[in-house]
Amino acid sequence: MSALPPIAVLASRVRVDEKRLFDALEARGVPWEQVDTRWLWSRAGAPRPPWRAVLNREIGQARALYAAHTLESLGVPVLNRSAATEVCGDKWRTTLALREAGLPHPATALALTPEAGLAALAELGYPAVVKPLVGSWGRLVTPLPNEAVAAAVLEHIAALPGPQSHLVYVQELVRDPDAPGRDLRAVVVGGELLGVTERRGVGFRANVARGARSTLIEPAPELAKLAVAAAAAVDADLAGVDLIEDAAGRLLVLEVNDRLEFGGFQAGAGDRVDVAARIVDHLVAGAAP
Amino acid sequence: MTATTTSTCPECDSPVALAATPRLSEIFECADCHVELEVLSTDPVLLALAPEVEEDWGE
Numbered sequence: 386m387s388a389l390p391p392i393a394v395l396a397s398r399v400r401v402d403e404k405r406l407f408d409a410l411e412a413r414g415v416p417w418e419q420v421d422t423r424w425l426w427s428r429a430g431a432p433r434p435p436w437r438a439v440l441n442r443e444i445g446q447a448r449a450l451y452a453a454h455t456l457e458s459l460g461v462p463v464l465n466r467s468a469a470t471e472v473c474g475d476k477w478r479t480t481l482a483l484r485e486a487g488l489p490h491p492a493t494a495l496a497l498t499p500e501a502g503l504a505a506l507a508e509l510g511y512p513a514v515v516k517p518l519v520g521s522w523g524r525l526v527t528p529l530p531n532e533a534v535a536a537a538v539l540e541h542i543a544a545l546p547g548p549q550s551h552l553v554y555v556q557e558l559v560r561d562p563d564a565p566g567r568d569l570r571a572v573v574v575g576g577e578l579l580g581v582t583e584r585r586g587v588g589f590r591a592n593v594a595r596g597a598r599s600t601l602i603e604p605a606p607e608l609a610k611l612a613v614a615a616a617a618a619v620d621a622d623l624a625g626v627d628l629i630e631d632a633a634g635r636l637l638v639l640e641v642n643d644r645l646e647f648g649g650f651q652a653g654a655g656d657r658v659d660v661a662a663r664i665v666d667h668l669v670a671g672a673a674p
Numbered sequence: 675m676t677a678t679t680t681s682t683c684p685e686c687d688s689p690v691a692l693a694a695t696p697r698l699s700e701i702f703e704c705a706d707c708h709v710e711l712e713v714l715s716t717d718p719v720l721l722a723l724a725p726e727v728e729e730d731w732g733e
Contacts, residue, residue, distance in 0.1 A: 399700040421699055446730035521732025642733040
């Protein structure tokens, strides 16, 4: 009997999460190989690469998305699918998907120029927040307490190079960081909720990448249902769903991460759940023999 | 006790302690000059400055 073809793990930067995934693959005796996307290329219509499936852990959105499209077109299943990477990698596409699924989401608008951004903000009201369409870790997310600050920030946005930078994604600031309410990260694998952590950071951004600490909580049924529905709304088999509770206790889905970092979640969960192991089990179960 | 292997920071020439079996493309920080270093090869271990964070990096 011939050995199974390997699973490819796309990664140009091996962080603690990737090492956990590699360890989990090896612990299960799953043949795998690391594929550095910086050296990946493909001819259109090439034969199927010798991989049983692909786990997409590429850190760069552009490389992750084009790799997923390309490999799917050559017949290799990719986790997550390119459709999820496409939607999750764009905050506006995510907003639209969550709205279409009828899920609670902060009041959000997209202005196609910085000038139109002021008009959008006038309707949304202040305080608000402006976010880049692409990116993570709270990078360049800027609170807009009033119109004067918004006008100045939008002037800076107008000076950025490239038409994509001039698309302005603005959102109501759901709550003051000192107000009651929680920032939550739910991890969903294959439609199943692995757990929810509460994240407490410094300032208005509760990203683990910015030093926020995670604690595992017991999710209420409504929260569990919402997290699973959010992952489904963006077609993500693997999902890090970010939710926020407003001052009135209402849960809103902020965004869904398709190539989730789970170090903070894992630290909060301890040995109660092994995210890497669950991802690998799901990957292997879904991979063609 | 955790086994480690040692290499040299290409930026400041200080010794850098790595995991016993570092992974290709794994990231380490130099304890002296705090630059991020990427493992370019594992046998022998070769370190280089890690790429700067790009605009579209994330999760």
